[in-house]
Amino acid sequence: MNSHVTWKAASAAAEETDVIRLADVRRRFGETAALDGVTLTVRRGEILGIIGRSGAGKSTLIRCLNGLERPDSGTIEIEGREITGLGEADLQPLRRRIGMIFQHFNLLSAKTVEENVALPLKIEGWPKAKRLARAAELLELVGLSGKAKAYPSELSGGQKQRVGIARALAAKPALLLSDEATSALDPETTRSILTLLKDINRKLGLTILLITHEMEVVRGIADRVTVLDAGRVVEEGPVWQVFSRPQAETTRSLLSSIRPQLPAHIADKLTADVGGEAILGIDIAGPAATGPLFEGLSQEFPGGYRLNHGGVDHIQEQAVGRFFLAVPADKAASLASYVERLGAQVEVLGHVADHA
Amino acid sequence: MSPIMLELLVRSLWETVVMTAASGIISLVFGLPLGLALVATARGGIAENLWINRVLGAVINGFRSVPFIILLVALIPVTRLIVGTSIGTWAAIVPLSIAATPYYARIAEVSLREVDRGLIEAVRAMGGNRWTIVREVLIPEALPGIVAGFTVTLVTLIGASAMAGAIGAGGLGDLAIRYGYQRFETSVMVAVVAVLIVMVCGIQWIGDRWVAKLDHRS
Numbered sequence: 142m143n144s145h146v147t148w149k150a151a152s153a154a155a156e157e158t159d160v161i162r163l164a165d166v167r168r169r170f171g172e173t174a175a176l177d178g179v180t181l182t183v184r185r186g187e188i189l190g191i192i193g194r195s196g197a198g199k200s201t202l203i204r205c206l207n208g209l210e211r212p213d214s215g216t217i218e219i220e221g222r223e224i225t226g227l228g229e230a231d232l233q234p235l236r237r238r239i240g241m242i243f244q245h246f247n248l249l250s251a252k253t254v255e256e257n258v259a260l261p262l263k264i265e266g267w268p269k270a271k272r273l274a275r276a277a278e279l280l281e282l283v284g285l286s287g288k289a290k291a292y293p294s295e296l297s298g299g300q301k302q303r304v305g306i307a308r309a310l311a312a313k314p315a316l317l318l319s320d321e322a323t324s325a326l327d328p329e330t331t332r333s334i335l336t337l338l339k340d341i342n343r344k345l346g347l348t349i350l351l352i353t354h355e356m357e358v359v360r361g362i363a364d365r366v367t368v369l370d371a372g373r374v375v376e377e378g379p380v381w382q383v384f385s386r387p388q389a390e391t392t393r394s395l396l397s398s399i400r401p402q403l404p405a406h407i408a409d410k411l412t413a414d415v416g417g418e419a420i421l422g423i424d425i426a427g428p429a430a431t432g433p434l435f436e437g438l439s440q441e442f443p444g445g446y447r448l449n450h451g452g453v454d455h456i457q458e459q460a461v462g463r464f465f466l467a468v469p470a471d472k473a474a475s476l477a478s479y480v481e482r483l484g485a486q487v488e489v490l491g492h493v494a495d496h497a
Numbered sequence: 498m499s500p501i502m503l504e505l506l507v508r509s510l511w512e513t514v515v516m517t518a519a520s521g522i523i524s525l526v527f528g529l530p531l532g533l534a535l536v537a538t539a540r541g542g543i544a545e546n547l548w549i550n551r552v553l554g555a556v557i558n559g560f561r562s563v564p565f566i567i568l569l570v571a572l573i574p575v576t577r578l579i580v581g582t583s584i585g586t587w588a589a590i591v592p593l594s595i596a597a598t599p600y601y602a603r604i605a606e607v608s609l610r611e612v613d614r615g616l617i618e619a620v621r622a623m624g625g626n627r628w629t630i631v632r633e634v635l636i637p638e639a640l641p642g643i644v645a646g647f648t649v650t651l652v653t654l655i656g657a658s659a660m661a662g663a664i665g666a667g668g669l670g671d672l673a674i675r676y677g678y679q680r681f682e683t684s685v686m687v688a689v690v691a692v693l694i695v696m697v698c699g700i701q702w703i704g705d706r707w708v709a710k711l712d713h714r715s
Contacts, residue, residue: 207622229626237624247619250714251637260633261623292713312623 158185158220160316160348161206166215168201168372175201176212177372183316188342188349190363190380192356192395198372199352203318206350207239208232220315237265240309244321246301248293254304255280255289261312272311279307283337299330306337310347317341319351323358335361356399360384360456368392381459385426386486401451401463403490411491419473420449421480422488423464429484430460441479445472467493498684505672506688512586512667513696516658520593521651524601528650529643531557531598532605533631539610543617543627557599565596565657569664589666593657601650608642609635641712648704652697669693 161183168176175198183189193199204210205217208224217224224235240261248257255276262272280286283303293301302322309317319338323331339362342349353359359366359380366383368376368391375389384400387393403420411420425434430453438446451464468476470492477487498506531553537543538550563571569592573583576591616634625633636643659670669689677686 209618209621233624233626235624236622239622241619241622243615243619245615247613247615249616249634249638251640251711252633260620263633264620264623264625264629294713294715308623318622 159183159218160185160220161350162216162218162221163205164216166202166205166212166217168198168205168210168212174198174372176205176215178215179369179372179374181367181374181377183348183350185348186342186346187364188339188351188362190359190366191350191352191369192354192359192366193352193369193391194395195354197369197391199354199369200320201372202369203241203320203350203352206316206318207236207241237261237312238314239316239318240312240314241318241320242302242305242309242322244324246293246298246305246325248301248304248308250293252292253289254285254291254293254296257293257304258307258311261308265312275311276307279310280304282310282341283307297330298326299333302326302330302334303337306334306341310341310345315348317347317349319349319353321353322351324353324355328357331358332361338362354395356384356395360399364457368395379457381426381456381461384454384456385424385430385459385461385463400454401465403465404450407449407465407493408490410493412494413491414494415492416470417492417494418467419470419492420490421466421468421473421477422490423451423462423466423480423485424488425462425464425480425483425485427459427484430462432483434462434480434483434485437483438476438479442468442472442476445469446476465490498688502676502682502685505676506669506685506692509667509669509672509689510692512671513655513658513669515586516589516593516661516666516668517651517654519590520597520654520658521647523590523594524597524650524654525647527594528598528601529605531602532609533635535602535606536609536635537627537631541614543630557602560595560599561603565592566660566663568592568596569660573664584665586661586666586668589658589661589664589668593654593661596657597650597654600653601646604646604649605639605643608639608646611642612638641708641714644711645704645708648701648708651700651704655693655696655700 159182163179163181166176166179167174179202191199191202201210205212206219208227212225219235227235255273258276258279259272262275277289280289283306285300285303288296288300293304296304323334326334335358338349341347351358363380365378366380367374368389370391376383376387376392383392384396387396403422407420445468447467449465449467453460453462473489477489480487535550535553538546540547572592572595576588577583579591580588582588612635616638617630620630620634658668661668662671662674669692673686673689676682677689
């Protein structure tokens with residue numbers, strides 16, 4: 142009973158302390174609206190991924206959060222404090238509460254690794270010995286203890302981004318902003334950097350907002366995802382849900398590289414004319430996707446379907462399945478309703494005349 | 498070469514060194530802030546002010562377009578006001594500095610402008626103010642170019658100081674003209690040229706070594 146009350150109090154407090162709250166934020170550059178009424182919240186301790194194509198307004202959005210860019214209208218609250226009206230002098234202390242990492246790392250070439258990491262503390266006025274001690278701590282956290290005296294030019298891309306992360310964490314920020322932090326890295330290094338960010342999120346309880354154009358990044362570490370298109374939020378939700386049932390066209394197209402797609406040679410033969418075989422696209426996610434789907438199908442429709450393509454992925458420990466089945470046209474409706482009863486989403490993509 | 502000539506050569510060398518060093522330091526002290534001001538007030542700079550930027554640019558261009566030998570004479574009233582006299586080594590330092598400051602300001606401007614904007618953004622994002630950006634980003638990141646530019650300025654000043662003989666400033670150039678050219682003392686001319694070559698090479702070598710030590714960019 143007691144613990145229940147405590148938990149409720151804690152969750153209420155957590156609701157109070159959304160780290161970021163944006164309401165109807167707009168920003169125009171000449172004729173184009175970079176942000177066209179964005180409303181979103183970032184909760185304490187979560188990793189929110191903001192994804193969109195280039196030009197969707199992601200960079201403008203992230204730059205608005207630490208006051209590097211000013212919105213034309215709307216409100217931006219950081220830890221409950223409205224920042225849109227703040228002047229440069231008031232923004233400076235706020236920015237110290239927000240760490241930021243960049244696509245091109247932005248390390249100072251004339252400073253050693255430890256001096257780079259200690260720079261935010263120098264700005265805060267820490268004495269030298271103290272800030273170098275803190276830098277050493279952070280370099281250990283990111284696994285670069287041996288490189289304290291090296292210059293950034295001596296490091297690989299992945300190591301540079303680790304230094305960038307250490308620097309962003311130096312002043313113990315409440316929030317970490319990541320601006321395409323892995324876009325300049327190869328896939329293997331990307332994975333190691335994402336793992337590091339996830340570790341930091343867990344260990345320090347640090348809230349992370351990352352913007353990216355790569356679904357892999359969101360899939361790898363985000364808890365929730367917000368899809369941005371032409372300055373508007375077109376879709377948002379827990380990553381596994383958005384990945385299993387993308388609603389917006391932008392989301393579908395961004396997901397196309399990492400979700401199974403109907404093979405092109407079959408897609409080419411699809412017609413609207415009923416007959417031959419129907420091609421069904423099936424999305425199934427969460428608990429439903431761990432059930433005996435194919436076993437049931439085989440019993441109900443013996444010899445009546447063929448798996449063309451598809452598979453099950455696991456996102457945030459949830460199974461997310463997507464399959465393409467070829468079914469005789471006359472059985473398509475009954476098979477579809479059977480699968481829907483299991484909790485799947487079925488779409489008849491079209492028909493092919495002959496054996497696909 | 499006679500001992501008297503040798504003594505003259507040493508004295509001239511000293512005069513050249515004094516003129517170059519003093520006007521070099523003055524042009525550094527005034528030219529670097531001027532270069533910073535040009536970069537800071539330019540479009541998208543950390544203290545954007547296009548009006549100030551244009552005025553500064555016009556003044557610098559004005560001074561830079563006047564040939565040094567004319568500046569030397571035209572500035573005589575100014576020199577007299579500052580030094581008290583319009584002839585001699587110290588008097589030459591005034592026009593030399595006034596010519597070298599805008600020259601160095603332009604060189605510094607180029608180096609400062611090439612500093613990656615992302616670095617300025619990063620320091621702004623960690624809560625740095627303009628002064629932090631100047632101290633931690635602009636100056637240290639542009640330092641190799643600032644030093645290389647200073648080397649070029651010193652070498653240019655050695656050349657320009659040769660003309661300062663026109664207002665009785667002495668120096669190696671003056672010696673070469675009066676003895677080497679007008680009195681046909683070829684040995685003096687050769688000695689002066691040799692000393693100048695050694696001086697220029699020495700400055701360039703020290704400058705290059707220093708830049709190599711400072712540059713960690715790649």
